[in-house]
Amino acid sequence: MNVPDDLKYTKSHEWVRTEGDTATIGITDHAQDELGDIVFVELPEEGATFDAGESFGSVESVKAVSDLYTPLGGEVVEVNSALEDAPEKINEDPYGEGWIVKLRTSEEAELLSPEEYEKVVEEES
Amino acid sequence: MEGLKRTPLYDEHKNLGARLVDFAGYEMPVQYSGIKTEHEAVRTRAGLFDVSHMGEAVFRGPEAEAAVQRLVTRDVGRLEVGQAGYSAVCYEDGGTVDDVIVYRREDDFLVVVNASNREKDLAHFRENTEDLDVEVADESDEWALLALQGPEAAKLLQDLTDTELSDLKPFRFAWGEIGGAEAIISRTGYTGEDGFEIYLPGGDAPQVWRTLIEAGATPAGLGARDTLRLEAGMCLYGNELDAETTPLEAGISFAVHLDKEQEFIGQAALKEEKEKGLRKKLVGFEMEGRGIARHDHQVTVNDEMVGHVTSGTKSPTLDRAIGLALVDSGVEDRFDVVIRDNPVPAKAVPLPFYKRDRG
Known part of the structure; x- marks a missing residue:
């Protein structure tokens, strides 16, 4: 299981990369592996705002739909529209080309460290 | 587990x-x-x-054929030894107990049932053949x-x-x-x-x-x-077929021999349904808008509910979102599938979605 050191995580298996007031969000390697072949991504509109804990979209594998939650409130400044035609990028490169959304946020969320996230995954299995 | x-x-x-x-x-x-x-x-x-x-149920005894004939919608009298047939099993009201494959063997009939229905089916088989000289064995x-x-x-x-x-x-x-x-x-x-x-x-x-x-x-x-x-446009019990859906509505009338001489359970109800016209029908569809239809999503026309999706997925072969839906029989080729509160356009297409090339 790949859990990069330089990211923060949520219990619902999203990763967050914070740069200034921008937070990039995706789903973890563990999450994509559990879902299997991802065939559809529902992305929010740019400019939409979400509260912390709110669902901003979904990813679907052949068999299952999984909601995406933002741990931080904010405004969507960019979505990875390449995923509309190539949702499998999430399987192939969950922390890189498979990023999902960028939020402008002023919030500080309580996120999990890589070590804490690894424990969450271990406890679930 | x-x-x-x-x-x-x-x-x-x-x-x-x-x-x-x-x-x-x-x-x-x-x-x-x-x-x-x-x-x-x-x-x-x-x-x-x-x-x-x-599940595997085996019917043995002098009246095994009569028992199977009573239980299934296909005329198994037309099966030769070594031949199998897809069939429905119905309740008196025409609702579906299960869909099964009947194998006519030399001395008995093997009826293969869905795992999720095994106990229900065996009870139904036995209750409805008590007066016949037949043994129904569960060999699953x-x-x-x-x-x-x-x-x-x-x-x-x-x-x-x-x-x-x-x-x-x-x-x-x-x-x-x-x-x-x-x-x-x-x-x-x-x-x-x-x-x-x-x-x-x-x-x-x-x-x-x-x-x-x-x-x-x-x-x-x-x-x-x-x-x-x-x-391949095939039914799955619990999705396309259930106690509230008849095999005619689910589009498997090819497995229902309404003219069968030996009466089967549900025959009268299905004949009446055919004469009066079906209330609902199974349709295959493709999504035209973005989204994947899933089991139990609502189907609407002009925001009015006309049915529900029974199965849906992104087709790996066609690379399109496809599905089956049970809808009111008057529904035409265009409708919406409600995905996460959004009506998304879909169009009816002929079944099956995929047919192999028989060379």
Whole structure:
């Protein structure tokens, strides 16, 4: 299981990369592996705002739909529209080309460290 | 997973790294390498499924044929020994108890039922044949069932058996030997491809499974089985068929012989339904807007609910979102599927979505 050191995580298996007031969000390697072949991504509109804990979209594998939650409130400044035609990028490169959304946020969320996230995954299995 | 039953192939699945899930009380492989890969293997080469969870009911005795005739919608009197037929089992009101395959064997009838319906079916079979001289045996735990499916299935299997497979036409079966094990080899399946279902004693199953994989079959799980059967436009009990849906509504009238001389349970109700006109119908559709329809999504026309999606997925072969829906019989070719509160346009298309090239 790949859990990069330089990211923060949520219990619902999203990763967050914070740069200034921008937070990039995706789903973890563990999450994509559990879902299997991802065939559809529902992305929010740019400019939409979400509260912390709110669902901003979904990813679907052949068999299952999984909601995406933002741990931080904010405004969507960019979505990875390449995923509309190539949702499998999430399987192939969950922390890189498979990023999902960028939020402008002023919030500080309580996120999990890589070590804490690894424990969450271990406890679930 | 505690309290779940295992098939004789459980250890094989574990060794292959399958992801196991609870399905009808069994710990079953949903996927090995990935649903899309396994799906493609079945469409282009050969895939191997463990479907040992399916139930086997055997009807024996002087009135076995009369019992089966009473229970199923197909006229099994037209089946020859060595021939099988797809059929529905109905309640008096025409609602569906199960969909089954009936095998006419030399001395008895084998009726293969859905795992999730096994106990309900056996009770229904016995209750409704008490006055007949027939024994209904539940042999589900004695049999393993492998499904070898795909365009290369026949070639692959022929190297392992002396049974002449080219003599075995669709829906025909024969006893044969595969890798030293006695088995019923049946030219049937649930994928839309050519292929075989192989019934054999549980103890022989692991060895035959390994032999077939060594010969080149790709292990495939229930996930691919579901996307394959949906592309082929085949019903799944609990989705397209249930106690509230008749086989005519679900589009399997080819398995219902309304003119059957020996009356079957539900015959009168189905005849009446046909005369009066169906209230609902099963349609195949493709999504036109973005989104994947799923089981239980609502179907609307001008925001009015007209039915529901029974099965939906992203078709691996067609790379489009497809589905089946039960809708009011007056619904035409355009409707919406409500996905996460949004009506998304869909259009009806002819079934099946996928039909193999018979060369």
